[in-house]
Amino acid sequence: MFSPRKKLELPNENDALPGRDERLAVSETHFVSGHRILPPFPEGTELAMFGLGCFWGAEKTFWELDGVYATAVGYAAGITKNPTYQEVCTGQTGHNEVVRVVFDPKHIAYERLLKAFWEGHDPTSGMRQGNDVGTQYRSGVYTYNEDQARQAAASRDLYESKLGKAGYGSITTELLKAPEFYYAEDYHQQYLAKNPGGYCGHGGTGVACPIGLPVEG
Numbered sequence: 001m002f003s004p005r006k007k008l009e010l011p012n013e014n015d016a017l018p019g020r021d022e023r024l025a026v027s028e029t030h031f032v033s034g035h036r037i038l039p040p041f042p043e044g045t046e047l048a049m050f051g052l053g054c055f056w057g058a059e060k061t062f063w064e065l066d067g068v069y070a071t072a073v074g075y076a077a078g079i080t081k082n083p084t085y086q087e088v089c090t091g092q093t094g095h096n097e098v099v100r101v102v103f104d105p106k107h108i109a110y111e112r113l114l115k116a117f118w119e120g121h122d123p124t125s126g127m128r129q130g131n132d133v134g135t136q137y138r139s140g141v142y143t144y145n146e147d148q149a150r151q152a153a154a155s156r157d158l159y160e161s162k163l164g165k166a167g168y169g170s171i172t173t174e175l176l177k178a179p180e181f182y183y184a185e186d187y188h189q190q191y192l193a194k195n196p197g198g199y200c201g202h203g204g205t206g207v208a209c210p211i212g213l214p215v216e217g
Helices: 055-063 085-089 110-119 146-165
Strands: 046-052 068-076 096-103 139-143 174-177
Touching: 046 055, 046 110, 055 068, 055 096, 055 110, 096 110, 096 139, 110 146, 139 146, 146 174
Parallel strands: 139 174
Antiparallel strands: 046 096, 046 139, 068 096
């Protein structure tokens, strides 16, 4: 997952690759759970979206949580329409590697997803995570409603304070309204389940985020 092109600045619309109208083909079901990763999803489920570095390890972080119905990896928060992995790696699409999470709020709180997000990577490292360098590895929370946006901002402020006491700098995570999600190629979906010995450059700060209480009942 290491990109040889170390793009550290996002492109503008004039510089971005044009993309295409055709969507990338993916399997309808999750390799681990067998649940759907393509809509429609079960009634009562909700969506969340996060970027926290290489999406192989990021996806596994979320599919292992009780209450998560399904996960899928893709590209978001950029310019190019229906990009390929090779295009994203050039840094000329503006997209981030993201995980879209389908979860049941009756069994797992959005705050619990935020806790997994913050603790699963270093949100102070800008356009990189570990050895993975480039705009596609930036930290991001992409929210689907005002309540998610409020919780994301509150958790960021809370965690930043705790990180500061541990000697870390300011959080660089982008908090945006959820943009269009473009599915990544099928071989990327649930990659670490298909390839148990696959690369995973994930590593958190070791600082606990004091949010994410379990749902009562």
